[in-house]
Amino acid sequence: MANCYLGRMSHQEDAAPRKQISADERRRRLLAAALRVMKREGIAAATTRAICAEAGMPHGAFHYCFRSKRELYGALLASDIEIDLAPVWPEISPAASPRENIRTLLLAYWSQVEADPDAQLVLFDLGSFVLRDPELRELPRGEYAASLEKVTGYIVRLGEEAGLTYLCEERAIAELVVTTLNGVAWSWLAHRDGVAARASLERFAELVAGLARNKTDRSM
Amino acid sequence: MANCYLGRMSHQEDAAPRKQISADERRRRLLAAALRVMKREGIAAATTRAICAEAGMPHGAFHYCFRSKRELYGALLASDIEIDLAPVWPEISPAASPRENIRTLLLAYWSQVEADPDAQLVLFDLGSFVLRDPELRELPRGEYAASLEKVTGYIVRLGEEAGLTYLCEERAIAELVVTTLNGVAWSWLAHRDGVAARASLERFAELVAGLARNKTDRSM
DNA sequence: ATACGACTTGGCCAGTTGGCCAAGTCACAT
DNA sequence: ATGTGACTTGGCCAACTGGCCAAGTCGTAT
Numbered sequence: 001m002a003n004c005y006l007g008r009m010s011h012q013e014d015a016a017p018r019k020q021i022s023a024d025e026r027r028r029r030l031l032a033a034a035l036r037v038m039k040r041e042g043i044a045a046a047t048t049r050a051i052c053a054e055a056g057m058p059h060g061a062f063h064y065c066f067r068s069k070r071e072l073y074g075a076l077l078a079s080d081i082e083i084d085l086a087p088v089w090p091e092i093s094p095a096a097s098p099r100e101n102i103r104t105l106l107l108a109y110w111s112q113v114e115a116d117p118d119a120q121l122v123l124f125d126l127g128s129f130v131l132r133d134p135e136l137r138e139l140p141r142g143e144y145a146a147s148l149e150k151v152t153g154y155i156v157r158l159g160e161e162a163g164l165t166y167l168c169e170e171r172a173i174a175e176l177v178v179t180t181l182n183g184v185a186w187s188w189l190a191h192r193d194g195v196a197a198r199a200s201l202e203r204f205a206e207l208v209a210g211l212a213r214n215k216t217d218r219s220m
Numbered sequence: 221m222a223n224c225y226l227g228r229m230s231h232q233e234d235a236a237p238r239k240q241i242s243a244d245e246r247r248r249r250l251l252a253a254a255l256r257v258m259k260r261e262g263i264a265a266a267t268t269r270a271i272c273a274e275a276g277m278p279h280g281a282f283h284y285c286f287r288s289k290r291e292l293y294g295a296l297l298a299s300d301i302e303i304d305l306a307p308v309w310p311e312i313s314p315a316a317s318p319r320e321n322i323r324t325l326l327l328a329y330w331s332q333v334e335a336d337p338d339a340q341l342v343l344f345d346l347g348s349f350v351l352r353d354p355e356l357r358e359l360p361r362g363e364y365a366a367s368l369e370k371v372t373g374y375i376v377r378l379g380e381e382a383g384l385t386y387l388c389e390e391r392a393i394a395e396l397v398v399t400t401l402n403g404v405a406w407s408w409l410a411h412r413d414g415v416a417a418r419a420s421l422e423r424f425a426e427l428v429a430g431l432a433r434n435k436t437d438r439s440m
Numbered sequence: 441a442t443a444c445g446a447c448t449t450g451g452c453c454a455g456t457t458g459g460c461c462a463a464g465t466c467a468c469a470t
Numbered sequence: 471a472t473g474t475g476a477c478t479t480g481g482c483c484a485a486c487t488g489g490c491c492a493a494g495t496c497g498t499a500t
Contacts, residue, residue, distance in 0.1 A: 172419065176423055
């Protein structure tokens with residue numbers, strides 16, 4: 001069911017026996033497999049055996065690639081599962097109101113969250129797991145800092161492209177945004193009311209817009 | 221080490237040998253014990269054996285009180301672990317600005333969160349676990365609704381006691397508040413930066429205050 | 441060809457898990 | 471005293487866990 005490595009049917013050697021795989025490549029495949037299992041059945045179901053089976057490998061392969069299960073968990077959280085907002089930028093324009101532009105950005109992010117709820121759940125699970133582990137506890141701190149940095153970048157870029165100026169530091173806004181998006185995601189996972197979630201986001205966009213001004217209103 | 225059922229040395233009865241315990245009482249004790257274990261060592265460590273040990277009961281007692289481990293998990297999430305804001309109300313006053321009053325309320329809530337981080341983590345763990353279980357999946361929906369109801373009550377009461385009127389429905393504000401508080405809690409669990417968390421809350425209070433007006437400004 | 445190290449594999453292990461149960465103990469009504 | 475039903479207990483189970491390892495296979499530098 002797994003190995004669709006058929007093809008290569010030439011006259012001499014056929015069903016290519018797929019020789020060897022580098023340990024690095026295996027690590028990558030195991031990480032991907034682990035994520036798939038966790039999304040489908042939760043973090044508790046992601047045993048070393050289940051992960052290997054998902055990756056189409058024998059159980060022994062696991063501990064050749066990872067020293068321990070925790071090492072895989074750490075690597076998984078470190079390999080950021082991020083959301084790309086690049087496709088949204090064309091919709092941003094100085095002509096629109098700050099609220100409209102912020103709204104566009106938030107909802108673009110949201111539609112990606114809503115499209116893959118299990119990924120969000122895994123993110124919470126993984127974070128929670130790692131926070132309990134004495135050796136991995138520091139990991140989320142860096143992850144959080146990175147995502148904060150990224151969102152701050154978005155805010156700045158939004159300011160430039162939509163011609164906005166903010167009443168406070170971009171980083172502070174980013175913090176509020178990251179935090180609120182996480183909160184909305186968590187609430188939505190609980191009640192699964194997409195309408196309510198979007199309504200909260202709209203309201204939040206409105207509030208954040210209060211911190212922004214069109215540059216044209218004052219200077220240009 | 222477990223059975224300290226010694227004593228019974230007095231002439232008749234003294235160090236009450238605590239005869240039997242009703243199944244209900246045992247359930248309550250097991251729930252409390254489970255919560256303690258989860259806070260201390262995470263949800264994964266809360267095995268039936270660990271819970272019984274924590275409660276000072278033999279392992280067999282567990283399945284006399286609960287049909288399964290999941291049943292306990294469900295019961296635990298249902299037994300709301302809530303935060304009481306009652307002691308804070310005296311600090312609310314019509315004389316203060318809306319922002320100040322909202323700030324007071326949010327920070328009061330927050331100080332309780334900050335005082336018991338593990339409880340928050342357990343709440344996330346528990347929610348996440350339950351969301352994966354086909355039979356318990358619906359549970360968080362009700363929990364969320366209940367806490368939303370409660371916070372809505374707070375918002376209304378705040379309006380009455382501080383003399384505020386809102387620009388939108390109290391429920392919408394409550395949704396935003398619940399969501400944001402969860403988000404801030406999650407972020408804080410990751411980075412453990414209490415200053416940043418409070419700063420976010422202050423900013424959020426400011427924004428929400430924008431949705432409120434002192435009644436005296438218009439009518440009275 | 442030969443050798444050597446990276447890769448592969450299935451089996452094994454001791455420990456832990458949730459759940460079950462039969463035998464026993466107790467409180468209380470009769 | 472005797473019965474009845476709720477409560478108690480320790481032991482048992484099959485299933486599963488993370489981890490380890492020895493024997494094997496393969497690729498490549500020589």
